[in-house]
Amino acid sequence: MTTHPFPSVPGIAYGADYNPEQWPEEVWAEDMRLMREAGVNIVNVGIFSWALLEPSEGTYDFSRMDRILGLLHDNGIAADLATPTAAPPAWFYRAHPEALPVDKDGRRLSYGSRQTFCPSSHSYREAALRITGALAERYADHPAVAMWHIHNEYGCHTNACYCDTSAAAFRAWLRTKYADDLAALNDAWGTTFWSQWYYDWDEILPPRATAAGPNPSNLLDWRRFCSDELLSLYKAERDVVREATPVTPVTTNFMAITDALDYWRWAPELDVVSNDHYAMSTDPEAEIEIALSSDLMRSLAGGPWFLMEHSTGAVNWQTVNRAKKSGELRRNALAHVAHGADGIAFFQWRASKAGAEQWHSAMVPHAGTDSQIWRDVVRLGADLKALAEVRGSTGTAEVAITWDWNARWALEFPAQPNSQLRYVDLVRAWYEPLWRAGVAVDFVRPDADLSPYRLVLVPGLYLVDDEGAANLAGFAERGGTLAVGFHSGAVDRNCHVRLGGYPGAFREALGISSDEHFPLQPGDTVALRGGGTSSLWSERVRLEGAEAVTWYTDGPLTDVPAVTRNTYGEGTAWYLATHPDPATLTSCLTALCTEAGVEPVRTAPEGVEVVRRRSPSADYLFLIDHGGHGAAVPVAEDAVELLTGKATPGSVTLAPGEIAVVRQPRHG
């Protein structure tokens, strides 16, 4: 049994970003009382405290932080202590104006907000490591500190800088990658095109604004570099902390499904994978996106993870800053637990009265404790306490969906055959029918060990390297069911087209070949045999061993296969050469699950999300009624509902909008 990533916080951790420096100290005592009332057992402190902790370069004032940590400890509340490096103070920028980032158009940004720094700036790195070192030295052995929180949301607001220092850092990164071989870079970037050949490393620039379109291979390395450059800052701070306190776990908060960073490269560097998730109020089924990003986090973590931030209600950076509907706070929070979170926290504890986020919700709202939010917060604390035994249990997916930031970046570069393609939309379209059917999903890298899965889905994997392509094809060959989405495998690791027919990397496994793409105009559809339609994409597929599952019945590709199925080795490989409407896609995925022998966790009444976590001794069935109709769901005879503590032999009844978490012992 592997150890838990944050061993010293018991049960399901519960808390928030805690920013007491925004309040007079009289308020702190009330904070402690209310935290105890709500069952809060960990808070994230000091995230934006740099200006107060280091009033001038090299001069520290830890008195306030000493008092905060002391108070937390006296009240039995753990601290996830942050390094405050996401918001350098004004004095730093006045001394080091070169640390301000420069955008693509050559404008240097100003300070006065947060997260405004050049990731390659030497002065920023030095200052960040200095304050990190001072904090680590002072609080290494503090009994309140259960976890270290490096920085805040790397890549948020600024994930790239185009200044000369960044240019030099980019060149250094390239020289390492290409082993000082400029000819290899010219080859990888295809620089014979448009006279871009480089004779000297110093000629290479970040992809600043130019008159015509950028070079995609150059852009791809730039995105990789930007992710790695921030990762190197994270690692530098983490190492300073680890040196002072080797056993305390270290995290930094991810930003859900952001495209800023390649989290597959980041996750192994974290002791605790943690995520910030804000449901979009424009999404009528935000619960699907919550499930998707939570599954991604569980997959990145390879086990339990920590929801470091979400909201109790209004999110000030969204266009309409709406409140959560009745029961939504609870459904959202427990959905994260269902998908593997062992810690649930909010931004933030007490709603600010001043500052850029004064209209953001919090656990203690502006109205105080005589409020719906506070009542919900207290109830959630009790729920999480009742779920303590779920801690450490894991997912049970037999279906994997590939997720790859390189493919995502490249798919969304300019000048694609269809510039409407959005990676997350393609993945979500395939994920949705599985979510509705209660089929558990993991996300995997293309080169992951696929042996735990029966079905592997590959939507939108435009770019795949040779190892990833071989791994996916090998999965089918060894008996798995593989389904590849259109335009996947089109380019190699350098973003070069794979020649000889589309989709290059998977042609052989799929038993087909296409000679031309026929992308669709916005809003256009083509008819499919069987009554469905499809949009976005079509291509002239020729069967080379595969059979047609369905084909177009109108348009320029009438009678051409739109979905194909090939027997490949011991398994099968399907190709969805178009973007079917939701009902048709659901039928395809149902057929794929049946072929692969994948069962839903349990057939869910419509509107009820069903998720399973498993421990050695029990299955925990989370039933969440998003539809608001209520339901009776069959469960085992020896089942117990944990939120009420009641035995529910044979069936559990969900009131509209409610949640049940059912323990079903595993026998034998």
Ligand code: GAL
């Ligand atoms: C996050 C950030 C928090 C807060 C929150 C508001 O991106 O980490 O500090 O700004 O958004 O939604």
